[in-house]
Amino acid sequence: MNQAMEVTSTLDRSVRSITSLWKFRTWHGLILVVGAIVVGGWFAWHRSSPVPMWRSFDGARAFEDLRNVAKFGPRPPSSAALEETRQYISMRLADDGIEVWHDNFTADTPVGNIAMTNIIGIVPGERPSVVVVAGHYDTARLEGIRFVGANDGGSSTALLLELARVLAGRKNRLTYWVVFFDGEEALQQWSETDSLYGSRHMAEQLAADGRLKNLRALILVDMVGDRRLDILRESNSTAWLSALVFTSARELGYQSSFSGGTYPVEDDHTAFLKREVPAVDIIDLTPFHSYHHTEADTVDKCSAHSLQLVGRVVLATLDKLERSSQ
Ligand SMILES: [Zn+2]
Numbered sequence: 001m002n003q004a005m006e007v008t009s010t011l012d013r014s015v016r017s018i019t020s021l022w023k024f025r026t027w028h029g030l031i032l033v034v035g036a037i038v039v040g041g042w043f044a045w046h047r048s049s050p051v052p053m054w055r056s057f058d059g060a061r062a063f064e065d066l067r068n069v070a071k072f073g074p075r076p077p078s079s080a081a082l083e084e085t086r087q088y089i090s091m092r093l094a095d096d097g098i099e100v101w102h103d104n105f106t107a108d109t110p111v112g113n114i115a116m117t118n119i120i121g122i123v124p125g126e127r128p129s130v131v132v133v134a135g136h137y138d139t140a141r142l143e144g145i146r147f148v149g150a151n152d153g154g155s156s157t158a159l160l161l162e163l164a165r166v167l168a169g170r171k172n173r174l175t176y177w178v179v180f181f182d183g184e185e186a187l188q189q190w191s192e193t194d195s196l197y198g199s200r201h202m203a204e205q206l207a208a209d210g211r212l213k214n215l216r217a218l219i220l221v222d223m224v225g226d227r228r229l230d231i232l233r234e235s236n237s238t239a240w241l242s243a244l245v246f247t248s249a250r251e252l253g254y255q256s257s258f259s260g261g262t263y264p265v266e267d268d269h270t271a272f273l274k275r276e277v278p279a280v281d282i283i284d285l286t287p288f289h290s291y292h293h294t295e296a297d298t299v300d301k302c303s304a305h306s307l308q309l310v311g312r313v314v315l316a317t318l319d320k321l322e323r324s325s326q
Contacts, residue, residue, distance in 0.1 A: 054252065054315035056166045059308025065092070066158035066225060066307065069137075070150040070299050076141035077107070077183045077197070078114045085137055085157070086117060089180055092161050093121040096168040098178075103205070107197040109187045116182040118198045121164045125172035131321055132177045132218040133314060134268060135160050136184030136198065140293050150299045151287055153184075155225030159311050166315060173322045174216065181268050184222075196268055203271035217241055217321060218279040220269040223287060224310040225302035230286045231310070232260030237269065238278040241317075245280055248316035254309050260284060282310060 068088065069075075075082040086102075093100045103118040119137070135156025139149035148154070157180060164178040183197030206212040219241070224231070231249070233242060249258040269279035291297045 052316070053166065053170065053319050054248075054312040056169070057162055057308060057311035057315055059162075059304035059306075059311065061165070062158045062162035062307040062311060063302070063304035064158075065161045066150060066154045066302060067299055069154045069157050070148045074142075074147050075137070075139040075149065075153060076185070077116050077138050077187070082138060082182070086119060089119050089137060089157065089161065093119075093164055093178070096165050098123060098164055098168050103198075103202060105201045105205075107183055107201070109183075109197070110189075110194050111187050114183070114187070116197055116201070118182055118202055119180040121160075121178040121180075123164065123167045123172060123176040123178065125175040127174055127325065128214060129216045129325065130175045130177055130214045131216050131318060132179055132272075133160065133163055133221070133318075134177075134179035134181060134199070134218060135221045136182070136268060137180040138182050138184055138198075140185040141187055142293060146295050147293065147297065148295075149297050150302050151223050151225045151297050152292065154299075155223060155302060155307060156180075156221050159221050159224055159307050159314075162307070162311055163314060166311075167318075173325055174318075176318075184268055195266070196270060199268035200271045203275055203277075207275055212275055212277065215272070215277045216325075218269055218272045218277055219245070219314055219317065220267060220279065220281045220283075221310060221314065222267055222281060222283045223292075224282060224284060225306050226284050226287055227301060227303045227306060228286065229257040229284055229306040229309060230260035231258045231282055231284050232265075233262040234267075234269075234281040234283060235262050235264045236266075236273060237280040238273070241278045241280040244317050244320050245282060245313060248320065249309075249313045252309075252312055252316060254313060257306070257309050258313070260286065282314070 072081040072084050075085050090100045098121040101120040107114045107116045137157045139153040160178050167176050181198030186194045188194055267281045269281045272279045
């Protein structure tokens with residue numbers, strides 16, 4: 001071997017080693033670039049797909065409202081305690097930057113004309129199509145009983161306040177009306193004409209002024225705070241909307257709290273169903289066997305956990321409605 005060949009051979013070796021280093025660097029760089037795209041894409045995907053809305057519902061915060069509302073005492077229509085509750089609800093909504101409307105009307109009842117007020121919190125969305133989430137904030141007028149309705153009247157109020165907070169804190173595709181009905185309870189004896197005053201008035205009003213056609217759905221909550229929650233499948237409710245609710249409950253792993261059988265219930269969704277607005281009543285009737293409409297409907301019968309389960313199922317249902325409106 002001569003020196004020239006040796007130089008070439010050394011050169012070859014060094015070229016080879018540079019080439020393999022370059023290849024290594026190229027592959028390494030490529031791996032880094034691909035890695036960066038994958039990781040970056042994952043983060044970007046996570047950023048662009050919002051945290052599921054239902055996670056934001058805080059049962060403890062809702063329970064605080066339930067406790068505060070029950071402290072006002074019995075809250076039948078036109079009572080000072082209901083006026084205090086109305087102010088509380090309105091201020092809470094306003095604190096969250098929500099526009100508040102008071103729908104005042106006079107109800108013709110078996111005990112005379114009574115002034116009533118539905119409260120409507122408006123959370124605007126990208127589309128004018130409206131989803132109503134509703135409940136009642138009055139309590140039954142029961143003679144000789146200090147009925148504070150922690151569950152019956154209190155739980156719906158508390159759940160709606162927390163729901164409004166969550167909705168107000170995000171960008172919504174649909175417009176939401178969070179509605180607190182007055183006069184759900186009978187003033188004397190439950191009948192078609194002595195009950196559901198607030199919802200009957202509102203449905204009639206919206207039908208008359210042409211706004212009813214904007215309502216895409218109504219989701220009603222009633223008696224949703226019981227510690228041993230057992231939501232039933234209300235059989236008058238619109239089938240597809242009810243299916244969305246129960247599917248959401250199953251997906252969230254809450255099916256054991258949504259297995260209260262199938263029964264028909266007349267409630268604040270009835271006036272909307274009659275006018276062909278898709279509506280569902282999320283209700284637990286187990287308190288009927290124990291403390292329903294007695295002075296034992298107190299805060300200790302309710303739990304933050306139950307409010308959270310139902311609140312999250314409602315939000316997961318709204319999420320489904322939003323997705324299907326794309
Ligand atoms: Zn009741």
